[in-house]
Every structure is written in structure tokens, then in C-alpha cells.
Amino acid sequence: MKHTLLLVFLFIFSVSGRAQSTGKLTGVVRSDSKEVPFASVGLKGTTLGATADEHGRFTLAAVPVGAYKLVCSAVGYLATERGVAVAAGQTTTVNLSLNPSASALGExxxxxxxxxxxxxxxxxxxxxxxxxxxxxxxxxxxxxxxxxxxxxxxxxxxxxxxxxxxxxxxxxxxxxxxxxxxxxxxxxxxxxxxxxxxxxxxxxxxxxxxxxxxxxxxxxxxxxxxxVITKNPSKAPRFSADVLATSHRDANLDLGVARNIGSASTLLSTSLYHYTQRRDVNEDGFTDVPTQQRVSVFNKWSWARPEQRVANVAGRYYYEDRFGGQLGWAPAHRGGDSVYGESVYTSRYELLGQYQLPIAGQKVILSGTLNQHQQNSAYGTTLYRASQRVGFGQLTWARELSIRHNLLVGATYRTTWYDDNTPATASPAGTEPPRNQPDLVQLPGAFVQDEWRLTPDATLLAGLRYDYNSRHGSILSPRLNYKWGRPDGSRVWRVGLGNGYRVVNLFTEDHAALTGSRQVVVPEALKPERSWNVNVNYNRFLTTRSGSTITLDASLFYTYFTNKISPDYDTNADQILYRNLDGYAVSRGLTLNSEFALARPLKVMLGVTLLDVFRQERTAAGPLRRVAQLHSPPFSGTWAVSYTLQKLGVALDYTGQVSSPMPLPVFPNDFRPGRSPWFALQNVQATRKLREGLEVYGGLKNLFNFLPRHPLLRPFDPFDKQVGVDNPQGYTFDTSYNYAPMQGRRLFLGIRYAL
The missing domain is CATH 2.170.130.10 (TonB-dependent receptor, plug domain)
Known part of the structure; x- marks a missing residue:
């Protein structure tokens, strides 16, 4: 009996002692104030761990007393570590914050x-x-x-x-x-x-x-x-709404409805924008920002099929009525020379779809698009009527040849039909009766690429494309890409070498050719532009001891152009000359994106781009002359600083972009600077989460009210009726001197809801 009592006493003492030498850890895993379900949580160097529930809550019981590193990870997020101390007989609450991973499995x-x-x-x-x-x-x-x-x-x-x-x-x-x-x-x-x-x-x-x-x-x-990847109807909110308005009295409404109907799911999205105020802050007699009224309706359907085969179709319709010009303009003045206005009516529809053929063991996808664009514009007295239809079809076959080789083979066909009221589609001189000759370009093509996994850490991608342009003949475009990275994704190198080409249609691409302020001159038959590009990309992902993460993404690039087509604004002040460059052009530079996500609810995103874009063109005397690319700043940067007040449910954002001086199109002896000043556009915002799915936001755009100076040349004489009066430099009306939006400081307020 004595021995039995002694054993019971020793057992109770042992259990009591163990209870006094252990503690408990609890907490919630979040990302940007949202719970992360089913995250993995464990103590580094031990076998103790748990999986969070659907609300991100976790518990680790019977943890021996001591100091540990609490490790947390989840698919789609960067793993994080945090130091914790476990006290005997106590429950320690530790809330963890995860940041989305730039190399996440879910991306x-x-x-x-x-x-x-x-x-x-x-x-x-x-x-x-x-x-x-x-x-x-x-x-x-x-x-x-x-x-x-x-x-x-x-x-x-x-x-x-x-x-x-x-x-x-x-x-x-x-x-x-x-x-x-x-x-x-x-x-x-x-x-x-x-x-x-x-x-x-x-x-x-x-x-x-x-x-x-x-x-x-x-x-x-x-x-x-x-x-632009559109929302998946099966995963989109059943209902969503976003209303945004500013102190300039413009308003936007976005509505979305998603439903599952049998094996199909559908998303209907509508966007309405309304702005009719004629603001003239710089007092030049012209609207600073054009009035706009537009509607966009988008509908997408997708079907659930065996073996997750793809089947979807979508359509979008877009209409816009846009006006900019002198404040006294009315629709009755459209196309006339009494009051200047630029009035643009745009009507556009688009259809697109994808269907994976039901071939067992094969991934063969048929894709197609069709769009029609109707344009009815008046730029002062210049009327522009245009219609364009583009059809595109593509058939791809993806096949895993072996554990090392992934093959992709494709065939494409693109047809572009274009008609307008300019000389681009007019019949040759002397044709009777005069009639339009719409431009039709057929572009069949084929491509092949092989993704070859050289080692578990290295991949080589080789590709080749062949196109036959009905106007320019055969065009080949090769490329080669190499990637090396650590298995954990913490460090990745990429090197790419590729060739590109472009067939130009000036009248549908360069708006300055249509404003009526300058005459377009094409003195020769234009050849396709060709380019060679090499770029080196480096990704680095770091996690500090405090649980903060640092993401770096840097790229060096160099692009060399032949046959480049550039607008010449300088030879004749009243013309825009287009010709293939007798020389070459170069675009080279460095970009760096960085993201700092601290253990505290603070995230900083910084981006910097250094550019040197120029062309070397032959002069009449023979030697090459270097000309800088217009509207290309040598330095530009972006930032977004976000801080969350978790107890108040408020998120604060400070965003902006900065640009160094850039070359601008100016007239000979122009009084306006040929380069823009340094400028920055800065914005602040606060977002308050009212309840799940409902939040209100507001802030200030263009915080320091930056506006470009002298955006228009001779705005008092837009029809050039008084060019010969008190105008020794021979200036004419011009609208192309632009480097920043003509919108000053403005308040904005919005509310969004998702069910």
C-alpha cells in the first residue's frame, strides 16, 4: 500500500511539474487584415506544429518553456519567422502577418x-x-x-x-x-x-x-x-459595386453580377463614367480635360468540363462621347471653323473565346477573337471617319515530350480590314468614279517553342515564329531565354534574346496625324521595323530575422532597331514626316522594382527606371546625328507606401510617380522649353473597412497641384486664321506639347461592396 501511494504521488507530481514547465501558443494568421486559412505554423527546430483553421486561427498546446522561432507559411505567401517566448502555465497570443510572395505557387x-x-x-x-x-x-x-x-x-x-x-x-x-x-x-x-x-x-x-x-x-x-486577365465567373463575387466621385464632379459606377447556371458560370460587368464639366484653370479658353460620357458592358461565360478542359466565351461593347476644345463650343459647331472643338464618338464591340478540343491525353486549344471599331471624329475642320474589323484565330498544341521537354506548337491567322476618309484608303488619282479602297492585310503565321529543363535549377526556352504578311512578305522572329534559380525561389537569374517586328499603319496609330494641326507626309514606301533585344533579369527574395521580407526585381535591357519609323516634327513646322530611318535606333536602360514588407503592418514598394532612348539618323552632310526620343524621361520612378491601423480597420496609402526632364515636340524658335521640368504626381488615400465586403475610401489626388505650362500653342487662333498677324516666328496652333495630365488637385470619395 505504501508503494502504491508513493507511485500515485510521484505520478501526480510529475504531471504537475510538466504542466508547470509547458505553455500554450495561440493566434491568428492574416494578410492585409484578411485571415489566411489553413496556414502551417510550427516551432523551428522542433516537431511541434499545427495547421490554422478556415479563419486563420491556430493553437499549439503543451509547448515546453523557452524561446523559439515561430515559423508560418502558406501557399501564395512568403514564409515568415517571429521570435516568441513561452512561459510556464501561460497562454501566449501571437498574431502573424504574411505577405504575398512574388514567386508564390499560387501566382x-x-x-x-x-x-x-x-x-x-x-x-x-x-x-x-x-x-x-x-x-x-x-x-x-x-x-x-x-x-x-x-x-x-x-x-x-x-x-x-x-x-x-x-x-x-x-x-x-x-x-x-x-x-x-x-x-x-x-x-x-x-x-x-x-x-x-x-x-x-x-x-x-x-x-x-x-x-x-x-x-x-x-x-x-x-x-x-x-x-489583361479578366475575372473567372465561377470565382467572382456574386455581386459587386464600386462608386467613385471627385471634387471635379466626375463620377464612375462599376457593377458586377456573377451566377452559376448548371455547369456554366457567368459574369456580367457594367461600367458607367460621366464627366461634363468644362474646366479651364489655366485660362487659355480651352477645356483642361475633355468631357467624357462612356459605357462599357462585359459578359463572360465559362463551362465546367471533364479533365478541367477550357471552354469560355466573352463579349464586350463600348461607347464613348468625348469632347475637348473652346469653352463656347456646341455640337452645332462640329466640323466648322467658327469655334474650335475636337469631338470623338467611339463605338466598339469585341468577341473572344477559347475551347479545348476533347482529345484524350492532348492539350489542343482553339482560340478566336473578332472586333469592330467605329470612329466618328472631328478635329476642328478635319473630319475623320474610320472603321476597322480585326479577326484572329489561333490553334495551339502543348505536349510534354519528356520530363525535360515541353513543346508548344501553334498556328495563327489574322486579318485586318480598315477603311477611312483619308488618303490612306482613297482610290488613285484619276479613278472614275472616285471610290474608297479599304486596306486589307492577311497575316497567317506559325510558331514553335521548346522549354528544355537542363537541370532541376536551369531551363532553356527556344522559340521561332514565321509570319507571311500580304503586303511585306515573309518575316521570321526567333528568341532564346535562359533561367537559373534556387529551388526555394530566393534567387533567380533570367537572360533573354529576341527579335521583334512591326508593320505600321500610321493613320490608325498616331493621333497627331489626325488633329488637323499638322499635315502628314509619307515620302516613301515604308518597310517593316525590325529589332533585336537582349535583357538580363535578377530576382532576389529575402526574409529578415524580424519576419520582414524584401523583394528585388532588376532588369538590364538593350534594344537595337533597324528600319525604325519615327515622326519628324522638326523639318517642317506644318508637317509630320514619316520615313524609314537611315541609321539605327537604340533603347537601353535599367529598371528596379523593390518591395519591403515589414513585420509591422507597413509595406513599401519602390520602382526606378533609367532610360537612354535615341536614334542615330544620317544627315544631308553624311554623318550620323543623335536625336533623343520624345516623351522619354531618362529617369522615372513610382512608389506606394501602405500602413494599416489594424485596431481601427483603416488602411493608409501614399502613392506617386516622378519624372525627370524629357524631350518635347517644339517649333523652331519656340518660346516653350524643349524639355519638361522635374515633376511628381502624389496621392494619399484612407480606406475604412466597415464590415466584411464593404469599405469606404477617400483621399486627395495630385497633392501639390502640379500642372504643365503652355500645353497649347496659340490657343487664341486654333484655325490659324491670324498666322500672318503679329507672329514673327510663324507659330501655328499645336496640341502635341504634353508631359503630364492637365488635372490639378482634387478630392475623391468612393465606396465598394462585394458579396
Whole structure:
């Protein structure tokens, strides 16, 4: 009996002692104030761990007393560590914050290889941006959103009607291809007039490839491409709404409805924008910002099929009524010479779809698009009527030949029909009766690429494309990409070498050719532009002892152009001359993107781009002359600083972009500087989460009220009726002197809801 009591006593003492020498850890795993479900949590150097529940909550019981490193990881996020101390008999609460990983497993990209691959595994450097970034400085369309991306510059080409294009690494807009779901829908006329019609509400993510992508995408992808991936109807919110208004009295409404209907799911998204105020802050008699009324309706259907085969179809309709000009203009003045106005009516529809053929064991996908763009514009007395239809079809076959080789073979066909009321489509002189001769370009092509895994850490991608242009004949575009990276994705090197080409249609690409302020002259038959590009990309991901993460993404690039076509504004002040360059052109530089996510709720994103873009053209005397590229700043940068007040449920954002002086189009003896000043556009915003799915946001854009000076030359004589009166320099009306938006400081307020 004594021995039994002694054993019971020793057991109780042992259990009590163990209880006194252990503690408990609990907490919640979050990312940007949202819970991260099913995250893995463990103590470094031990076998103790747990999996968080669907609300991100975790518990580690019976943890021996001591100091530990608490490690947390989840798919799609960077792993983090945090020091913790466990006290005897006590419960320690530790809330963990994860940051999205730039090389995360969940980040799938398609733009670099036309295959769905993890971004960290892609041999081609692809930058990925989600709507979360764009919400830090909310805008009403993609064109304005892209200003937040380092190395991507939305450039306004007309100070009156406000049309523009997108520059990548200093190259003009026609060198940038804009895709929707991988399909070349936004091109030619749409590049100039349709970019404002892509609402932020339908965007799932934006993929950016800098450098030639002609091997996969053909003409226009010389400077790079922007692929807008739309929302998946099966994953989109059942209902979403976003209302945004500013103190300039413009308003935007985005609505979205998603439903599952049997094996199909559908998303209907509508965007409405309204702005009718004629502001004239600089008192030059012209509207600072054009009035705009536009509507965009997007509908996408997808079907669930066996073996996750793809099947979707989508359509979009876009209409816009845009006006800029003298304050007293009315529709009755359209096309007349009494009151100057630029009035643009745009109507556009798009259809696109993908279908994976039901072939067992094979991935064969048929894709197609069709779009029609109708343009009805008046630039003072110059009337521009244009219609364009583009059809595109593509058949791809992806096959894993072995564990080392992934083969992709594709065939494409593109037809472009274009008609307008300019000499571009007019019948030859003397033709009776005179009639239009619409321009028709057929472009069949084929491509092949092999992704060869040399070692577990190294991949080589080789590709070749052949196109036959009905106007210019055969065109070959090769490329080679090499990637090496550590298995954990902490360090990745990429080297790319590629060739690009572009066939030019000036009348659908250069808005300055249509404003009526200068005459377009094409003195020779234009040849396709060709380019060679080499780029080196380096990614580095670091985690500090405090749990902070640092992401670095740096690229060096060099592009060499032959047959480059550049507008000449200098030879004749009243003309724009286009010809193939007798010489060569170069675009070279460095971009650096960095992200600092601290253990505290602070995140800093910084981007810097250094550019040297120029052409060497032969002069009449013989030697080459260096000419800097217009609207290409040698230095530019972007930033986004975010801080979350978790207890208040408030997120604060400070965003902006800065540009160094850039060359501008000026007249001989122009009183305006030939280079812009240094300037920065800065914005602040506060977002308050009211409840799940509902938040209100507001802030201030263009914090320091920066506005460019003298955007118009001779605005008092837009029809050039008084050129010979008190005008010793012979200036004429011009609208192309632009380097920053003509929108000053303004308050904005919005509310968004997602069910």
C-alpha cells in the first residue's frame, strides 16, 4: 500500500511539474487584415506544429518553456519567422502577418510562354499586378491604373481630346501590344481610342512582359505586352459595386453580377463614367480635360468540363462621347471653323473565346477573337471617319515530350480590314468614279517553342515564329531565354534574346496625324521595323530575422532597331514626316522594382527606371546625328507606401510617380522649353473597412497641384486664321506639347461592396 501511494504521488507530481514547465501558443494568421486559412505554423527546430483553421486561427498546446522561432507559411505567401517566448502555465497570443510572395505557387502566369506556369518557374520575366495595387490610388480605367507600374507610362498624345497610348521602357505606344485574356483585341484604332474603355472592375490581374514578344504574339509586341486577365465567373463575387466621385464632379459606377447556371458560370460587368464639366484653370479658353460620357458592358461565360478542359466565351461593347476644345463650343459647331472643338464618338464591340478540343491525353486549344471599331471624329475642320474589323484565330498544341521537354506548337491567322476618309484608303488619282479602297492585310503565321529543363535549377526556352504578311512578305522572329534559380525561389537569374517586328499603319496609330494641326507626309514606301533585344533579369527574395521580407526585381535591357519609323516634327513646322530611318535606333536602360514588407503592418514598394532612348539618323552632310526620343524621361520612378491601423480597420496609402526632364515636340524658335521640368504626381488615400465586403475610401489626388505650362500653342487662333498677324516666328496652333495630365488637385470619395 505504501508503494502504491508513493507511485500515485510521484505520478501526480510529475504531471504537475510538466504542466508547470509547458505553455500554450495561440493566434491568428492574416494578410492585409484578411485571415489566411489553413496556414502551417510550427516551432523551428522542433516537431511541434499545427495547421490554422478556415479563419486563420491556430493553437499549439503543451509547448515546453523557452524561446523559439515561430515559423508560418502558406501557399501564395512568403514564409515568415517571429521570435516568441513561452512561459510556464501561460497562454501566449501571437498574431502573424504574411505577405504575398512574388514567386508564390499560387501566382500562375501565361504571357511569357502561352502555357500556364508558376511565375517563379517561367523562363521569361513576367511582372504580375493585382487590383489590390490599383486600389491604392483608384482610377476609373486601365489607362490611368497603369501609371502605377514602374517602366510603364500612359502618355497623353493630345492636350485637347485627351487620347493617349502606353509606353514601355521609353518606346512609343504602337510598340506595346495590349491583350485581353491573351487575345490581341486592343490594337491599332483601339490602342489610341479604346484604352479608356477597359474598366478596373473586370480585371483579375495584369501581366506585363517588357521586351519583344513577337515570337508568340506577332507584330506590335516589339516593346512589350500588357495582358489583361479578366475575372473567372465561377470565382467572382456574386455581386459587386464600386462608386467613385471627385471634387471635379466626375463620377464612375462599376457593377458586377456573377451566377452559376448548371455547369456554366457567368459574369456580367457594367461600367458607367460621366464627366461634363468644362474646366479651364489655366485660362487659355480651352477645356483642361475633355468631357467624357462612356459605357462599357462585359459578359463572360465559362463551362465546367471533364479533365478541367477550357471552354469560355466573352463579349464586350463600348461607347464613348468625348469632347475637348473652346469653352463656347456646341455640337452645332462640329466640323466648322467658327469655334474650335475636337469631338470623338467611339463605338466598339469585341468577341473572344477559347475551347479545348476533347482529345484524350492532348492539350489542343482553339482560340478566336473578332472586333469592330467605329470612329466618328472631328478635329476642328478635319473630319475623320474610320472603321476597322480585326479577326484572329489561333490553334495551339502543348505536349510534354519528356520530363525535360515541353513543346508548344501553334498556328495563327489574322486579318485586318480598315477603311477611312483619308488618303490612306482613297482610290488613285484619276479613278472614275472616285471610290474608297479599304486596306486589307492577311497575316497567317506559325510558331514553335521548346522549354528544355537542363537541370532541376536551369531551363532553356527556344522559340521561332514565321509570319507571311500580304503586303511585306515573309518575316521570321526567333528568341532564346535562359533561367537559373534556387529551388526555394530566393534567387533567380533570367537572360533573354529576341527579335521583334512591326508593320505600321500610321493613320490608325498616331493621333497627331489626325488633329488637323499638322499635315502628314509619307515620302516613301515604308518597310517593316525590325529589332533585336537582349535583357538580363535578377530576382532576389529575402526574409529578415524580424519576419520582414524584401523583394528585388532588376532588369538590364538593350534594344537595337533597324528600319525604325519615327515622326519628324522638326523639318517642317506644318508637317509630320514619316520615313524609314537611315541609321539605327537604340533603347537601353535599367529598371528596379523593390518591395519591403515589414513585420509591422507597413509595406513599401519602390520602382526606378533609367532610360537612354535615341536614334542615330544620317544627315544631308553624311554623318550620323543623335536625336533623343520624345516623351522619354531618362529617369522615372513610382512608389506606394501602405500602413494599416489594424485596431481601427483603416488602411493608409501614399502613392506617386516622378519624372525627370524629357524631350518635347517644339517649333523652331519656340518660346516653350524643349524639355519638361522635374515633376511628381502624389496621392494619399484612407480606406475604412466597415464590415466584411464593404469599405469606404477617400483621399486627395495630385497633392501639390502640379500642372504643365503652355500645353497649347496659340490657343487664341486654333484655325490659324491670324498666322500672318503679329507672329514673327510663324507659330501655328499645336496640341502635341504634353508631359503630364492637365488635372490639378482634387478630392475623391468612393465606396465598394462585394458579396
Amino acid at each position: 500562375v502566369v501565361v504571357s511569357g510562354t502561352l502555357n500556364e506556369v508558376m511565375r517563379g518557374e517561367s523562363p521569361v520575366a513576367v511582372e504580375l499586378y493585382s487590383p489590390k495595387l490599383f486600389r491604392k490610388n483608384p482610377a476609373v480605367c486601365l489607362f490611368e491604373n497603369l501609371a502605377m507600374i514602374n517602366g510603364v507610362r500612359p502618355q497623353l498624345n493630345c492636350n485637347v481630346c485627351g487620347t493617349g497610348d502606353i509606353h514601355i521602357n521609353g518606346l512609343e505606344g504602337p510598340y506595346t501590344m495590349v491583350l485581353i485574356d491573351g487575345m490581341p483585341l486592343v490594337s491599332s484604332l483601339g490602342t489610341v481610342y479604346g484604352l479608356s474603355g477597359i474598366p478596373s472592375s473586370l480585371i483579375e490581374r495584369v501581366e506585363v512582359v517588357k521586351g519583344p514578344a513577337s515570337t508568340l504574339y506577332g507584330s506590335e509586341a516589339v516593346g512589350g505586352l500588357i495582358n
